[in-house]
Amino acid sequence: MICGLLLAAVTPARAQTSVVAKRFSFEDRGGVLTISGGFRELFDKHLQKRLRSGFATTVVMRVYLYQQGGGKPIVVRARTLRAVYDLWEQRFVVRFEDRRGRRHRKFLRDGAVIDRLTSLWRFPLMRMAKIARARNYFVAAIVEVNPMSREVLAEVRRWLRRPSGGHEGGSESFFGSFVSIFVNNKVRRSERTWKIRSQLFYKP
Amino acid sequence: MSRFEIKIVATLLGIAVIPLVASVILVGQVIRVSNSVAAGQTQRLSVPLSHAADAYRALFVARRRVFLVSAKLLARDAALLSALGSSDREGLSRRVAELVRSRGFAGLGRLAIRGPDGKVWASAQNGKQYPAARFRDLEVNEPLGGGHLDATFYTPRAPFLNFRALGRAQRAANEITTLRDELSSIYRWVFLIMFGAVLLVATGVGIFVARRTTRQVAVLSGAVQEVAEGDLRTQVEVKGRDELADLARAFNEMVGQLRENRERIGYLEKIGAWQEIARRLAHEIKNPLTPIQLAMQQVHRKYEGDDPRFRKMLDDAHAIITEEVEGLRRLVQAFSSFARLPNVQPEPVDINALLEDFFKSHVEVTQRCKEVRWREVEPVVQVMVDRMLMKHVIYNLVENAVQAAEDAGTSEALEVEISAKRDGQRVTLQVRDNGPGMPDDVRKRIFNPYYTTKERGTGLGLAIVKKIVLEHGGSIGVDSVVGEGSTFTIRLLAVDTELEAATVRTTISRLLRDAPKAEPR
Ligand SMILES: Nc1ncnc2c1ncn2[C@@H]1O[C@H](COP(=O)(O)OP(=O)(O)O)[C@@H](O)[C@H]1O
Ligand SMILES: [Mg+2]
Numbered sequence: 204m205i206c207g208l209l210l211a212a213v214t215p216a217r218a219q220t221s222v223v224a225k226r227f228s229f230e231d232r233g234g235v236l237t238i239s240g241g242f243r244e245l246f247d248k249h250l251q252k253r254l255r256s257g258f259a260t261t262v263v264m265r266v267y268l269y270q271q272g273g274g275k276p277i278v279v280r281a282r283t284l285r286a287v288y289d290l291w292e293q294r295f296v297v298r299f300e301d302r303r304g305r306r307h308r309k310f311l312r313d314g315a316v317i318d319r320l321t322s323l324w325r326f327p328l329m330r331m332a333k334i335a336r337a338r339n340y341f342v343a344a345i346v347e348v349n350p351m352s353r354e355v356l357a358e359v360r361r362w363l364r365r366p367s368g369g370h371e372g373g374s375e376s377f378f379g380s381f382v383s384i385f386v387n388n389k390v391r392r393s394e395r396t397w398k399i400r401s402q403l404f405y406k407p
Numbered sequence: 408m409s410r411f412e413i414k415i416v417a418t419l420l421g422i423a424v425i426p427l428v429a430s431v432i433l434v435g436q437v438i439r440v441s442n443s444v445a446a447g448q449t450q451r452l453s454v455p456l457s458h459a460a461d462a463y464r465a466l467f468v469a470r471r472r473v474f475l476v477s478a479k480l481l482a483r484d485a486a487l488l489s490a491l492g493s494s495d496r497e498g499l500s501r502r503v504a505e506l507v508r509s510r511g512f513a514g515l516g517r518l519a520i521r522g523p524d525g526k527v528w529a530s531a532q533n534g535k536q537y538p539a540a541r542f543r544d545l546e547v548n549e550p551l552g553g554g555h556l557d558a559t560f561y562t563p564r565a566p567f568l569n570f571r572a573l574g575r576a577q578r579a580a581n582e583i584t585t586l587r588d589e590l591s592s593i594y595r596w597v598f599l600i601m602f603g604a605v606l607l608v609a610t611g612v613g614i615f616v617a618r619r620t621t622r623q624v625a626v627l628s629g630a631v632q633e634v635a636e637g638d639l640r641t642q643v644e645v646k647g648r649d650e651l652a653d654l655a656r657a658f659n660e661m662v663g664q665l666r667e668n669r670e671r672i673g674y675l676e677k678i679g680a681w682q683e684i685a686r687r688l689a690h691e692i693k694n695p696l697t698p699i700q701l702a703m704q705q706v707h708r709k710y711e712g713d714d715p716r717f718r719k720m721l722d723d724a725h726a727i728i729t730e731e732v733e734g735l736r737r738l739v740q741a742f743s744s745f746a747r748l749p750n751v752q753p754e755p756v757d758i759n760a761l762l763e764d765f766f767k768s769h770v771e772v773t774q775r776c777k778e779v780r781w782r783e784v785e786p787v788v789q790v791m792v793d794r795m796l797m798k799h800v801i802y803n804l805v806e807n808a809v810q811a812a813e814d815a816g817t818s819e820a821l822e823v824e825i826s827a828k829r830d831g832q833r834v835t836l837q838v839r840d841n842g843p844g845m846p847d848d849v850r851k852r853i854f855n856p857y858y859t860t861k862e863r864g865t866g867l868g869l870a871i872v873k874k875i876v877l878e879h880g881g882s883i884g885v886d887s888v889v890g891e892g893s894t895f896t897i898r899l900l901a902v903d904t905e906l907e908a909a910t911v912r913t914t915i916s917r918l919l920r921d922a923p924k925a926e927p928r
Pocket of ligand 2: 806
């Protein structure tokens with residue numbers, strides 16, 4: 204009974220991000236399964252306002268292809284976008300980075316940039332040949348806006364282990380090490396995290 | 408959970424949780440203080456940071472505007488306009504070079520004029536180098552008369568780099584603020600987990616400790632119940648060396664004493680009843696014996712006939728009756744001496760002296776076998792006994808050993824050993840023989856009155872022995888192995904001081920007083 208109360212008191216410590224269901228379209232393009240679709244409504248006012256600040260907005264998308272009922276994802280594809288409003292040239296520069304390499308594109312309108320940051324267009328997932336017929340598949344995506352930089356996380360962990368800010372080789376605090384375990388999976392790692400799930404689809 | 412368990416667990420929880428709660432509160436306080444200090448710091452930092460960012464943005468806008476306005480001013484330059492209007496390319500070039508070098512227009516690196524045909528009619532650079540790593544450029548295009556003016560301005564890249572660094576710093580500051588907020592919740596988490604662990608451990612340990620104690624207490628109280636219901640054979644297992652074990656030990660001893668006492672009282676009651684029967688029997692038998700004998704003597708004497716067969720019959724009858732009456736007399740003698748056993752009159756007696764006395768006064772029995780010996784006890788041990796009765800006890804035991812050996816035809820080899828030793832508060836007196844011994848079914852009954860295996864025995868000897876020993880507050884037992892011999896063990900109270908003698912005396916007199924009063928069963 205006591206434990207139950209404890210758990211109840213402890214669980215809400217981290218706000219849960221709920222999964223958003225979205226319709227995507229899946230296409231066979233030259234023997235490659237691609238996904239298209241967007242989630243623009245998730246890009247809220249606050250993020251929109253910051254777009255023209257001159258500072259970068261980074262979006263990391265991780266796209267997982269699952270077979271229904273299967274445990275592990277069949278394939279994982281990632282794309283990183285970085286949008287900066289160039290205060291000098293007064294236009295947006297968006298950097299795309301994925302398996303195919305790194306590209307830059309320039310835009311004038313906010314809307315065009317938001318579209319790019321919150322959508323996938325014919326984004327290749329995997330070779331069609333590898334997709335089984337008449338089986339249900341779905342795609343899940345985790346999209347992080349302005350993920351926490353690795354440097355900051357590492358630094359926080361270092362502080363925790365040596366709370367006195369001690370030098371290398373100083374004794375590590377047991378409590379700190381214990382706490383730093385939690386940092387790994389409890390701390391929110393980005394400004395926004397969206398979890399999106401597609402409808403089921405199959406290869407006829 | 409029993410109430411006792413709840414109490415123990417609650418106590419342990421109290422002990423464990425109070426300091427933990429105190430430290431949680433304290434740590435929470437520290438976190439809050441340090442957070443608010445840090446928050447103040449970040450606040451102090453982030454406001455100027457955002458002001459700096461605004462300043463940079465304003466700077467960029469202003470710089471841009473300067474360049475745009477400069478371009479507009481250049482496009483109004485009268486010399487340029489007239490040279491262009493009169494298609495004076497020479498004049499145009501001269502004026503362009505002049506303007507670029509004039510330094511009147513900051514950052515102007517290159518200027519070109521295109522004519523109405525769209526071709527470049529004149530252009531000039533200010534001769535400085537503007538590497539892209541250190542400068543950003545802005546190309547401005549303005550209509551000039553019928554043609555165009557293309558101006559390229561250069562501005563140092565450093566402010567832009569600084570602005571980017573500023574952005575990174577702001578991001579980091581934000582991230583750390585978020586992390587810090589979450590860290591305090593993580594600390595709370597960890598404390599709650601520790602709290603739970605302590606709770607679990609304390610409860611577990613408490614239940615364990617309580618169970619162990621309550622189990623032992625339950626065993627004891629069960630045993631007490633059994634004793635209350637009259638089962639004096641009850642004993643509890645003694646485990647460990649704490650107070651509960653002491654209690655169990657004391658309990659066992661108490662029950663043992665109770666049992667001994669009850670047996671003693673029971674035995675003395677039984678003997679008392681038998682004594683009464685013996686007294687009556689002796690009385691009833693004794694009275695007609697003399698008339699029977701006298702009558703027989705008379706008949707025997709008065710017969711004067713000469714029938715030799717009748718004479719012979721009469722002689723035989725006379726002999727038989729005389730002998731049987733003699734036997735009956737002996738029996739009556741035994742019965743009445745059993746019935747009229749004197750009361751115990753204890754006094755402190757030195758065991759060695761007692762045995763010496765015995766050997767002096769009972770020479771005949773000690774001579775009917777190979778050897779009766781005694782080991783002197785050292786140091787001198789005093790017992791509280793009735794000298795006469797205790798000698799009688801030893802005599803009976805030695806006589807039984809001798810008789811048993813005689814019946815088995817081994818008295819030539821019989822050795823009897825009497826020994827005594829001090830054993831705490833008690834003195835153990837042993838009479839050991841190497842005679843025929845006895846089987847278990849006999850051994851169990853030898854203390855019963857009238858139990859005998861001998862043709863002419865009375866079965867009273869050991870009953871009297873046991874009665875005397877019990878009346879001394881002692882106990883008697885026997886071990887025997889057929890073919891090897893028997894050992895009778897008597898335990899008596901030792902006396903070391905006058906005070907103890909008095910205590911023993913009152914114990915004995917209380918025993919004597921209690922025994923007859925008890926209800927016969
Ligand atoms: N030392 C002994 N060795 C063997 N048997 C013994 C011994 N002492 C006693 N007994 C047995 O115990 C019985 C009871 O003894 P007791 O009460 O003295 O009566 P009694 O001597 O008249 O038979 C004896 O008949 C004998 O069988
Ligand atoms: Mg006898």
